[in-house]
Amino acid sequence: MSLRSFPEDLTANVRWLRIAGAAAVLLVIAGCSPPSAAPIASASTHRPRDMASYANTDAFVTRHLSLDLTADFDKRTLAGTAELRFDRRDPGAQEIVLDTRELQIQKAEASSDGGTWTSTTYRLDPATAAFGSALRVVVPQGADRLRITYASSPSARGLQWLLPEQTSGKKHPFLFSQAQAIHARSFIPLQDTPGVRMTYDATIRVPKDLVAVMAAEAKPSEKGSGIFSFHMPQPIPSYLIALAIGDLAFKPMSERTGVWAEPTTVAAAAKEFEDTEQMIKTTEALYGPYRWGRYDLLVLPPSFPFGGMENPRVTFATPTVIVGDKSLVALVAHELAHSWSGNLVTNATWGDFWLNEGFTTYLERRIVEQVYGRRLADMERIIGLRDLAQARADLSVPRDRSLLPDLAGRDPDDAYSVVPYEQGALFLSFLESKFGRGAFDAFLRRWFDEHAFESVTTAQFLEFLSTHLLSTKPGAVTDAQIQEWLNSEGIPPFAVMPKSDALEKVEQARDAWLKGGSVDTLAATASAWSTQEWVHFIDSLPRKLDAKQLEALDRRLELTASPNAEIAHVWFRLAIANGYKTAFPAMERYMISIGRRKLIVPLYRDLTATPEGKSLAKQIYTKARPGYHPMAQGTVDGLLK
Ligand SMILES: [Zn+2]
Numbered sequence: 001m002s003l004r005s006f007p008e009d010l011t012a013n014v015r016w017l018r019i020a021g022a023a024a025v026l027l028v029i030a031g032c033s034p035p036s037a038a039p040i041a042s043a044s045t046h047r048p049r050d051m052a053s054y055a056n057t058d059a060f061v062t063r064h065l066s067l068d069l070t071a072d073f074d075k076r077t078l079a080g081t082a083e084l085r086f087d088r089r090d091p092g093a094q095e096i097v098l099d100t101r102e103l104q105i106q107k108a109e110a111s112s113d114g115g116t117w118t119s120t121t122y123r124l125d126p127a128t129a130a131f132g133s134a135l136r137v138v139v140p141q142g143a144d145r146l147r148i149t150y151a152s153s154p155s156a157r158g159l160q161w162l163l164p165e166q167t168s169g170k171k172h173p174f175l176f177s178q179a180q181a182i183h184a185r186s187f188i189p190l191q192d193t194p195g196v197r198m199t200y201d202a203t204i205r206v207p208k209d210l211v212a213v214m215a216a217e218a219k220p221s222e223k224g225s226g227i228f229s230f231h232m233p234q235p236i237p238s239y240l241i242a243l244a245i246g247d248l249a250f251k252p253m254s255e256r257t258g259v260w261a262e263p264t265t266v267a268a269a270a271k272e273f274e275d276t277e278q279m280i281k282t283t284e285a286l287y288g289p290y291r292w293g294r295y296d297l298l299v300l301p302p303s304f305p306f307g308g309m310e311n312p313r314v315t316f317a318t319p320t321v322i323v324g325d326k327s328l329v330a331l332v333a334h335e336l337a338h339s340w341s342g343n344l345v346t347n348a349t350w351g352d353f354w355l356n357e358g359f360t361t362y363l364e365r366r367i368v369e370q371v372y373g374r375r376l377a378d379m380e381r382i383i384g385l386r387d388l389a390q391a392r393a394d395l396s397v398p399r400d401r402s403l404l405p406d407l408a409g410r411d412p413d414d415a416y417s418v419v420p421y422e423q424g425a426l427f428l429s430f431l432e433s434k435f436g437r438g439a440f441d442a443f444l445r446r447w448f449d450e451h452a453f454e455s456v457t458t459a460q461f462l463e464f465l466s467t468h469l470l471s472t473k474p475g476a477v478t479d480a481q482i483q484e485w486l487n488s489e490g491i492p493p494f495a496v497m498p499k500s501d502a503l504e505k506v507e508q509a510r511d512a513w514l515k516g517g518s519v520d521t522l523a524a525t526a527s528a529w530s531t532q533e534w535v536h537f538i539d540s541l542p543r544k545l546d547a548k549q550l551e552a553l554d555r556r557l558e559l560t561a562s563p564n565a566e567i568a569h570v571w572f573r574l575a576i577a578n579g580y581k582t583a584f585p586a587m588e589r590y591m592i593s594i595g596r597r598k599l600i601v602p603l604y605r606d607l608t609a610t611p612e613g614k615s616l617a618k619q620i621y622t623k624a625r626p627g628y629h630p631m632a633q634g635t636v637d638g639l640l641k
Contacts, residue, residue, distance in 0.1 A: 050193040124136075131182065183415055191238065234312065276373060302593055333363075360430040584616070604621070
């Protein structure tokens, strides 16, 4: 199957959702086989093609993966073997197609029993920028497994190799992977689509002074042995395969939770995240049992491009949320929530991403509300709205502003924004308001229970919604409203908007100061503020301030020197808008030391608004780029070209 046929498949998928909207009929499937309108029951068996993968999943489906890889920090490669065991769906198929990107393939072998292996022929198609190269391997009749011998490229997009000076300990190198969305293929040849789930085991060979951690069960292995073994008993999609190697220490927080981090960070991290067990219990009470065994957190060096990544059993997290007062632990609630929405019930294609992130954002706020109170949860909801408005303004492809982007021919990362997160969460909050919290919680729990360890589409969700929620209160929500939630490039006028008394008080303090109030009065009020209140205060100031006001604010509140990465971020944006050069040296250090895209990309974007700013951005980027993850490099390269 060539890539050329993929766009049509997605177009068909998006088209039927739109048609359904126009006709105000939710439950019609069209576009794929059968060609005419089919009963909704067929939605469960309907599998849209994942356009971001070359894999011929209609012929073969991977069930288990075995890795044996050696990490070479000098060459910056992972090298060894990947063994795939698969089910054959098409008895006549003779070739399996795998996803790869920049892999050096050395050998392909096939087997029918795992004991005897024979060489088989393969070829790599020319690479495309969006998806990499299809690896086509001949599968002899009767064979049900393949073994590929290969090495990753030093520039593999899913791996970041850090020098000792880029870590907090400064003594040892560090490696971590980030496979979402389609980067597993840059370090493993496999069917790189969230529509395929597999179990796996792995042997990872590392320098003797380092520790390997995978998002899987660790088999007994000792620091100093250089060999670590893992087993993942639950079937997962490829984007949840994750590996970190470094000078890592572990500190338990409860029977089933703990923190992995560099020795210099591990105590502060365990303190910041000590409520994790309580969050798990809260989520279990709402949405059913936690089904992954342990839940640990692994704190990465600051160049990690995301806030967190919900790798099963071990969330990978940025150190920028360790601020000492737990005000940013909503991140843990978010990544934990993915243990239900995303990891347990997974978007079948990246076009259905809102099923992962919209649900998770809604769950995250419910967990925060339960554990830390309504006040913090409401502040998070308001800040989410602001991020949504900002994201929509920044997106250049109009359909990316809706829950159903058109990803034809595109790397899913190119459409990445908070829209599926925040618009999706607003959609679910709307449903909650119409059916009541009790009924909606029961509905969500049933959704997770009945689709556990499955990959699902938006069509499947709509069917389930209609059967198990909408039908319980006919007329409460119209089909036209559902379609507007999915297709609108803005917030539907009938949305239920959050409200935060705490942030309204911040606005009152802001207004009093702007009208000439004393900065000391402001500072007295602000002394009790959390990160969210600070961020809201700075972010809601007029973009142009009087130079004297700005200086007074900075002098009294020490904003340029803030050690809190979120507060510093919004302050630097205000500084750029005002050409407030006092803040620029600190901003430069910030942009060099942090690689989290959410925190650095807006600064680069703001700087490019003026020629002077753009030249400063380029100067800073020259120094910062070597420390950034390939994904962050890709984003900033695009902004500054
Ligand atoms: Zn998420």
